[in-house]
Amino acid sequence: MNQQGMSVIVRTVTRFVYGLVLVFGFYVIMHGHLTPGGGFQGGAVVASAFALLLVAFGAAGVKGRLDKHLLQTLEEIGALAFLGLAFAGVGTVFFYNLLANSGSLFGASVALGPNAGVLNTGGLVPLMNWAVGLKVMTGIACIVIVMLVGARKEETE
Amino acid sequence: MSVGNFPFVIAALLVAFGLYALLFKRNLIKMVIGISLVETGVNLFLVMVGYRSGGAAPIYTYATAGERMVLPTPQALTLTSIVIGLATTALLLSFAVFVHRHYGTLDVRKIKELRG
Amino acid sequence: MRKVTLLVAFLFVSAFLLLAATSMRDFGAPNDAAMDDYFIANAQSEVAANNVVTAVVFDYRGFDTLGEATVLFAAVVGILSLFRKLRKEERWGDER
Amino acid sequence: MNALTVHAPVLLVAVPLLGAFATPLIGKLGRRTRDLFVGLIVAVTAALAGLLAANFFASGAAPSVYVLGGRAFNMPLPSGMMVPIRILFEVDGMSAFMTLITALVTLAGAYFSFSYWKERSGGSMYYSLLLLLTAGIFGMELTGDMFNFFVFLEITSIAACGLIGFRVWLRKSQEAGFKVMTLYTLSGLFVLLAIALLYGQHGALNIGFLASQIGSIGASLVDKIALGLLLTGLAMKAGAVPLHMWAPDAYGEAPAPMSAVLVANSQASLYALFRVLFTLFGVGATLSANGWILIVFAMLTIFVGVTMALVQSDIKRLIAYGAVSQIGYMLLGVGVGLVRRASLLAGGAALADKADALDYGFVAMQGGIFHMLNDAACIGLLFLTTGAVIRASGTRDLNKMGGLAHRMKWTTIFFIIGAFALAGIPPFNGFASKFLIYEASFKLSPFLSVIAILSSIMLLAVFVKAFQGAFLGSKTGLSDAGEAPFGMLLPMAVLALVVIAFGLFPGFFVDTIVTPAARALWLGPSEYIGAVLGGG
Numbered sequence: 006m007n008q009q010g011m012s013v014i015v016r017t018v019t020r021f022v023y024g025l026v027l028v029f030g031f032y033v034i035m036h037g038h039l040t041p042g043g044g045f046q047g048g049a050v051v052a053s054a055f056a057l058l059l060v061a062f063g064a065a066g067v068k069g070r071l072d073k074h075l076l077q078t079l080e081e082i083g084a085l086a087f088l089g090l091a092f093a094g095v096g097t098v099f100f101y102n103l104l105a106n107s108g109s110l111f112g113a114s115v116a117l118g119p120n121a122g123v124l125n126t127g128g129l130v131p132l133m134n135w136a137v138g139l140k141v142m143t144g145i146a147c148i149v150i151v152m153l154v155g156a157r158k159e160e161t162e
Numbered sequence: 163m164s165v166g167n168f169p170f171v172i173a174a175l176l177v178a179f180g181l182y183a184l185l186f187k188r189n190l191i192k193m194v195i196g197i198s199l200v201e202t203g204v205n206l207f208l209v210m211v212g213y214r215s216g217g218a219a220p221i222y223t224y225a226t227a228g229e230r231m232v233l234p235t236p237q238a239l240t241l242t243s244i245v246i247g248l249a250t251t252a253l254l255l256s257f258a259v260f261v262h263r264h265y266g267t268l269d270v271r272k273i274k275e276l277r278g
Numbered sequence: 279m280r281k282v283t284l285l286v287a288f289l290f291v292s293a294f295l296l297l298a299a300t301s302m303r304d305f306g307a308p309n310d311a312a313m314d315d316y317f318i319a320n321a322q323s324e325v326a327a328n329n330v331v332t333a334v335v336f337d338y339r340g341f342d343t344l345g346e347a348t349v350l351f352a353a354v355v356g357i358l359s360l361f362r363k364l365r366k367e368e369r370w371g372d373e374r
Numbered sequence: 375m376n377a378l379t380v381h382a383p384v385l386l387v388a389v390p391l392l393g394a395f396a397t398p399l400i401g402k403l404g405r406r407t408r409d410l411f412v413g414l415i416v417a418v419t420a421a422l423a424g425l426l427a428a429n430f431f432a433s434g435a436a437p438s439v440y441v442l443g444g445r446a447f448n449m450p451l452p453s454g455m456m457v458p459i460r461i462l463f464e465v466d467g468m469s470a471f472m473t474l475i476t477a478l479v480t481l482a483g484a485y486f487s488f489s490y491w492k493e494r495s496g497g498s499m500y501y502s503l504l505l506l507l508t509a510g511i512f513g514m515e516l517t518g519d520m521f522n523f524f525v526f527l528e529i530t531s532i533a534a535c536g537l538i539g540f541r542v543w544l545r546k547s548q549e550a551g552f553k554v555m556t557l558y559t560l561s562g563l564f565v566l567l568a569i570a571l572l573y574g575q576h577g578a579l580n581i582g583f584l585a586s587q588i589g590s591i592g593a594s595l596v597d598k599i600a601l602g603l604l605l606t607g608l609a610m611k612a613g614a615v616p617l618h619m620w621a622p623d624a625y626g627e628a629p630a631p632m633s634a635v636l637v638a639n640s641q642a643s644l645y646a647l648f649r650v651l652f653t654l655f656g657v658g659a660t661l662s663a664n665g666w667i668l669i670v671f672a673m674l675t676i677f678v679g680v681t682m683a684l685v686q687s688d689i690k691r692l693i694a695y696g697a698v699s700q701i702g703y704m705l706l707g708v709g710v711g712l713v714r715r716a717s718l719l720a721g722g723a724a725l726a727d728k729a730d731a732l733d734y735g736f737v738a739m740q741g742g743i744f745h746m747l748n749d750a751a752c753i754g755l756l757f758l759t760t761g762a763v764i765r766a767s768g769t770r771d772l773n774k775m776g777g778l779a780h781r782m783k784w785t786t787i788f789f790i791i792g793a794f795a796l797a798g799i800p801p802f803n804g805f806a807s808k809f810l811i812y813e814a815s816f817k818l819s820p821f822l823s824v825i826a827i828l829s830s831i832m833l834l835a836v837f838v839k840a841f842q843g844a845f846l847g848s849k850t851g852l853s854d855a856g857e858a859p860f861g862m863l864l865p866m867a868v869l870a871l872v873v874i875a876f877g878l879f880p881g882f883f884v885d886t887i888v889t890p891a892a893r894a895l896w897l898g899p900s901e902y903i904g905a906v907l908g909g910g
Binding site: 294303309337344364 | 391394395398442443452455456457459460461493494495496499500502503506509510513521522525526528529532533535536539540541542543567571574575576577578594595596599600602603
Binding site for chain 3: 037038039040041043045073077080081084087088091099100102105106112113114115116117118120122126127128129130133134137140141144145147148151152154155
């Protein structure tokens with residue numbers, strides 16, 4: 006693997022797969038309260054798509070597309086959003102799930118027992134999934150980029 | 163057929179292998195691998211603790227009615243500890259990169275300014 | 279000398295681990311599952327989430343998840359701080 | 375109780391976390407704005423800790439709980455259940471006491487950093503890591519849930535290692551970072567394995583519930599192995615000999631104000647060790663043996679710490695070994711208390727009757743716990759002065775320094791105060807707590823007390839050597855050395871005032887804050903359990 010990335014086969018396959026991996030990651034985050042998965046898992050899947058880009062195109066190839074400062078800012082926003090959602094219930098108790106069964110956004114009640122699942126349930130849980138998903142995808146992508154670029158610098162020195 | 167507590171022994175063995183790598187390997191990267199092995203062993207142990215024989219995943223979407231479910235808490239704890247393991251491993255590897263930058267080696271026998 | 283100490287410590291800890299594993303209860307038969315049965319029975323009515331594990335992660339034990347997100351945040355900040363750009367006066371080896 | 379008091383425990387963790395998440399964003403607005411923001415967050419956190427402690431010590435010192443995410447903050451059990459379902463925070467005398475220590479040290483460390491770290495790169499990340507470390511320490515001290523404790527332990531580990539390796543231009547700091555992170559992770563994994571064992575045995579994670587289970591059915595073999603793993607992991611994280619290899623590196627290589635905060639971190643692990651020994655395994659385990667294990671740890675720590683300090687020529691590392699030896703005094707005091715408590719329990723005596731200044735076990739506990747506060751203040755002061763000295767002279771080697779007393783009068787005075795206090799010289803606070811420890815351990819075994827006193831005298835010799843090397847002598851080779859700026863002198867002065875105040879009025883502080891803390895451990899788990907499960 007050189008600075009320019011890997012062979013043309015890998016790059017072509019990456020162009021196809023990249024979008025699919027992203028969509029799958031967002032699906033896992035979105036359906037976290039219904040199916041196996043959640044913010045962390047989906048975020049890791051999306052971050053793996055970023056890592057795939059890095060491996061296939063090399064650090065130079067993604068320079069314009071993945072900016073580490075932007076990623077870091079997004080990560081902080083995700084963290085703040087999660088903390089804010091935790092603070093939302095502080096009228097009762099910190100971390101109180103005030104949207105569950107309330108009838109508003111994500112506030113529908115769920116039929117007890119096995120069912121097909123409704124997306125509009127879970128109260129704060131889906132929102133937290135999104136906050137954590139944003140945090141994890143940008144955080145892991147940030148780690149991968151910084152470590153890859155840092156390690157490169159050492160090789161050329 | 164009952165398996166007794168044989169699966170727990172497997173997890174303990176994994177932890178022991180990791181400890182061995184951590185204590186007796188001389189390369190920083192191999193030490194990190196040792197730590198990862200210990201982590202994996204502990205996570206495996208944690209998730210095994212929550213198994214209930216014949217149980218299914220604790221998710222109601224399209225589940226069979228009246229099915230036995232395994233304990234959800236250890237799965238949540240394992241999820242948390244996997245992410246923590248990821249974070250520590252990443253930080254350890256970054257330190258290894260910088261140790262290599264300063265000392266030009268990853269051999270612990272040659273990195274010993276902090277003794278005594 | 280150092281190697282012998284390490285070997286003794288290693289054997290000691292490993293023996294303890296194996297002892298703990300062999301004297302655990304049987305695999306697949308939890309002693310006391312009151313807490314987890316509560317989660318399984320009430321996650322749908324209290325949190326309105328079908329996935330009990332997610333209900334535990336984000337509601338019942340949400341604070342752990344905040345801590346976990348914080349750990350990841352700390353690692354990102356730590357790694358970014360290691361690979362940051364240094365100023366001119368921060369020379370290699372300055373002890374200040 | 376008003377809303378602020380109710381939510382104070384969780385705000386103590388949430389406010390520093392908010393600061394940590396927001397600091398890199400606010401840092402984009404410039405250094406002054408960021409420093410103002412961090413200063414505000416740290417001050418608010420310290421005020422909350424003060425509020426929590428004041429409210430707690432005024433209200434007659436019964437443990438209180440805060441249930442995270444429940445329908446009400448004080449309902450740990452859902453109807454019809456015997457197990458707490460949610461994570462909860464539990465404040466008793468000991469945790470309220472510990473939050474005071476942490477608040478004091480972080481306040482001094484953060485405000486010292488504003489001028490110490492002014493011309494350095496990466497300031498936003500530095501303060502972010504500092505606030506994360508603070509939040510982690512507060513979480514460790516307040517939480518009532520085993521796994522939650524582990525999560526906070528890992529937050530402090532990672533944030534601490536980020537700070538230790540922060541000066542990437544020093545090769546030693548990177549070596550220390552790797553070493554400390556390895557050992558912190560290992561200790562964390564030991565704790566996690568112990569938690570898994572306890573969960574497998576009892577199906578719960580709440581400390582109060584586990585304590586009541588262990589107390590009522592007795593500790594099984596697996597429980598005892600879990601206790602062994604917890605002891606090993608937490609002693610490693612606290613830096614007790616023979617598991618201390620990381621401690622001098624960590625304290626020595628971190629930026630000076632952060633070394634002070636790292637000492638608070640070690641003390642939080644020590645607090646957890648005491649919590650495990652007195653609350654989780656407070657009845658139904660081999661108490662006397664645990665006490666003697668603590669005493670052995672303590673004697674080794676005192677002795678090795680002081681002898682290693684004698685041979686150092688690096689001023690920071692010398693003080694780091696001094697800090698290691700002080701951990702031993704705390705362990706000694708509490709270990710003696712644990713042994714005495716076990717013999718009283720075996721004799722069938724009521725512990726509540728013995729919780730006064732007449733029983734040597736309780737006095738030892740008071741001494742050990744009071745020494746935590748004193749040590750945080752004077753070791754913090756010493757690390758801050760060292761930071762000022764290294765900044766002025768550009769070296770850490772005592773053989774190359776000299777004559778700083780001519781240029782840095784105030785720093786010299788603060789160094790003398792800190793050194794005398796740590797070595798246990800009368801009008802300062804170290805004497806007040808060490809005297810209690812000597813007195814009580816003499817009654818258990820004169821040998822312990824003789825070693826402790828001799829080590830203190832050796833420690834004084836160490837500091838005389840350091841003082842002579844750094845401050846006395848002619849003004850040589852230090853062209854740009856001058857007095858530390860006001861921003862650095864002020865936190866030092868605050869800590870020095872604390873040192874003197876605790877030394878002059880020890881009786882008042884022992885009665886108001888130390889005795890409730892010691893009682894909370896001494897009386898065992900029944901009150902702690904009662905706050906969670908009701909009845910008791």
